[in-house]
Amino acid sequence: MVQGVDSVRQLFFGRDDAENDLTDGLLSSAVFRPNYAYREVLSGRKSLIIGRKGSGKSAICRRLAAPDGHPGACVLITPDDAAGDEIRRFELQGVTADTAKSLIWRYVLAVHAARHLALHVRAAHGRRSSRAVGALRAFLRANGESDDARLYDRLRRGARGLQSANLSLKAFGIEAALGVNGASEGARASRQLEVLEDGVADAFASLGCAKTHPPLLYLVDQLEQVWTVDADSHALVTGLLLAAKHITGRYGRAVRTALFIRADIYDTLNFSDVDKFHSDEIRITWSHDGLRDVALARARASLGAELTAEQLWGRVFPPSVRGEPTAEYLFGRALPRPRDAIQFLNACRSVADERGGPVITEEDVLAATERFSRWKLQDLAKEYLVNHPFLRALFAMFENSGYFVTREVIETRFEVRRQALHENFPAYTDSLTPEGVIHVLYEAGFLGVWRGGDVVYAGGIQAPPGPGEDEFHVHPCFRPALNSLGTERxxxxxxxxxxxxxxxxxxxxxxxxxxxxxxxxxxxxxxxxxxxxxxxxxxxxxxxxxxxxxxxxxxxxxxxxxxxxxxxxxxxxxxxxxxxxxxxxxxxxxxxxxxxxxxxxxxxx
Missing domain, CATH: 1.20.1440 (de novo design (two linked rop proteins))
Structure with missing residues (x-):
């Protein structure tokens, strides 16, 4: 035990989600670990942050939005169900679904920029106003956008104005509703947006924002809350990507975007301009060293002590578990992401505290391993419920058997279940083949493939199993829940x-x-x-x-x-x-x- 501190009683590694972590103070600058992805976003080199659930996307987002995060102004956008429904319903005759969704997103981003300029001109530039900013204020008043409205209300007003070509553009010198004779809805909406975006660009230029202060940063997170497996959801996310690319080009260095997207969503996107985003992408990956750093920083914060790594992994936790260094034991049995590590560490602490012990023992860690494994097997099925609703049904193929399996064994076990799976999930028969099952289980992190003298799990730049790779291992995280512990020997x-x-x-x-x-x-x-x-x-x-x-x-x-x-x-x-x-x-x-x-x-x- 750390001297003078009741370690287990006070020890806490944080909440499961970034929003509550921020409330508890564990995303402060002293505790938040600025990994490579965070530094790339902060510098502006990357704008598309991709990662699995629990990998720390929202933590990066909330940290950037904090007062001591991004040095400039931020706009945080997190769509809810109502906003998602509004975007999915938005259509314009004469343009594709992707283009239509990009136009409504461009409207929202332009209005946020206009409101930002109207509020910050005096504080940032020492001026009462300017002609260009005055025009933006007049536009906001005329279109009911002066208030701090919910995203849903802003989308609803924008959709109505773009579809009927009745946005009031008088502030920019256009007296009547803008229309182009014989033009489609899409063409009219696009022309209205061009006028609004010209006004925003003029205001940024007149104030010299790109030269005098850090850019306005749009942060868009929680897109999984509005994602379903349908064409409109695909267009919703694709339209956002297109809109973000458009406005950073249109407003120059006065604005930046940071879009936080779950990997299982991003990897399903398929549109003609997807190749234009590779330079903007960064995928969040975690090593055991990075997770140890997270654990130590959070333990220090909760204990209020300058804890060393040797104290954490030798006195608060046991030095080893079943002959393996404790940190390696823990992080080798969790998927490589902060949320899993935090949950496992807290489970160990809870078991020890329930027992009334002053420190965490090897027996506590082993008991927590069982508890954690059951959680994560359930969580994995929920994580992929939208894209792969059949995932939970596949786990039965690996219960009460060895964690080492071959392609041949998987094929044999699948054939026994093929008919039932196809009957229960008729929309997914193309994926429910032996090869499809291996691909899904690998991408989810459930199975690793033997490659180059070691077991490789999905993540980073790892390629999926090839036709000649026939040996697979169930991830150690899930083995206790599947009763696979005794089969190694x-x-x-x-x-x-x-x-x-x-x-x-x-x-x-x-x-x-x-x-x-x-x-x-x-x-x-x-x-x-x-x-x-x-x-x-x-x-x-x-x-x-x-x-x-x-x-x-x-x-x-x-x-x-x-x-x-x-x-x-x-x-x-x-x-x-x-x-x-x-x-x-x-x-x-x-x-x-x-x-x-x-x-x-x-x-x-």
Whole structure:
């Protein structure tokens, strides 16, 4: 225990969401960890922040919006259901849905800029007003936009004005409602917006805002609150991207945007200009070091003490759990994002506090592991409920079984459930295939793929599993909830048995080739094939990778092919030919299958 502090009773790692964290003071500048994504947004180099739920998007957003965050003025926009419905319903004859939604977003952003200029001209520039700012004030009054309205009300007024071409533009020298003879609704709306945006641009230019102070920053967050799997939701988000790109070009360096979008939403977007946003994108990723930094900063804040990392991970928490350093144990069993880390840490603290202990023990961490795993399995299904409502039904494929699975095992388990899944989720039959299931489970972080001597989970620039990648691991986060804890030892034992079969078969064949050699060229070729198989088995052994049943059958098929080749060369009754067939049958039985023995056959039964 940290001297003088009742550590567990006072220890607290924060709330699950950035809004409440801000209320509790844990997003203050002293506690908030300014990661790379935050620094890139603050500098203006990136404007499109993409991350999974709980990865810290809203924390960055709220930190930028704080008084000591972004040095300039900020406008925070968080659409609710009513605002989302209004945008989804907005249509204009003569333009695409994406373009229509971009126009209503441009209206909202222009009005926010006009209101900002009307309020800040004296404070920022020492002037009572200017002609251009006066025109904006007149526009706001004439169109009922002078008040601090809800986003829904602003959208409703803008939609009515753009669809009927009756925005009052008198402030900009246009007396009547603006129309273009024979033009579509979309063309008329676009022309009205151009007049308004010209007025905003003139005001920024007349005040020299781009040169005299930091830009106005639009922060748009919580888009998942208005997202559904339909074309209008797609257009809502796409339209926002197009509008943000447009206004930063139109208003120059006087404004910037920062859009915070969940990865599962952004990755579904498909529109012609998507390639124009790559330079604006940044994806939030977290390392164990980053999460340790978050944990330490929050522990210090809650305890009010200059806690060291050694004290946190050696006195408040136990030094190790099941022989593994505690921090590695914890962060290796959570998805790499701050929300999961905070929840796991708080669970450990709660278990210890319920027990009445002054510090967190190894037993407390183990009990919290069970609790946390159940939470996260439920949370994962909810996180992807909109895009993949079938996800919860897939978890049953991995219950009470080993966490190590092969593509073949997944295919077998899926086939048992295919009909029920297709009946229960008829709109998703294209995704509900073995390959589709593997892709979804990998992207969700539920499965990792064996690659390059290690298990790789989704995140950052990792590519999805390819056709030749056949070994997968359930993430340690979900294993306790699935009752997969006891199977690691069993898998190792089974792997040792399978390796022994392959090693033994190759050794017996080598000895036989020494005693009963074939003609020189044939002997050399056959021995080379056997040694190749043995070398691959040894390589997998040194990597700790147990061979799969499919790979065992592949070795058996290889032996069968070698035997067929020898028989076709006239060595039908040679001891090596017979031994190859015997070893092939033995390996196939071990793998749980049968192999044909007819001449020239290398098919699996």
């Amino acid at each position: 069993m898998t190792v034992q089974q792997g040792a048995l399978l390796r022994s079969d392959v090693d033994g078969a190759c050794e017996r064949l080598r000895r036989l080739l020494d005693r009963a050699p074939l003609p020189a060229p044939t002997h050399t070729e056959t021995l080379g094939e056997v040694l190749s198989i043995e070398t691959e088995a040894l390589r997998r052994k040194t990597q700790g990778r147990p061979p799969t049943s499919a790979q065992l059958r592949n070795v058996a098929t290889h032996f069968q092919t070698l035997a067929d080749t020898l028989r076709q060369s006239g060595h039908v009754s040679h001891p090596v030919t017979r031994r190859l067939l015997d070893e092939a049958r033995s390996l196939t039985r071990t793998a749980g299958g049968a192999i044909g023995s007819g001449q020239g056959s290398n098919s699996e039964g």
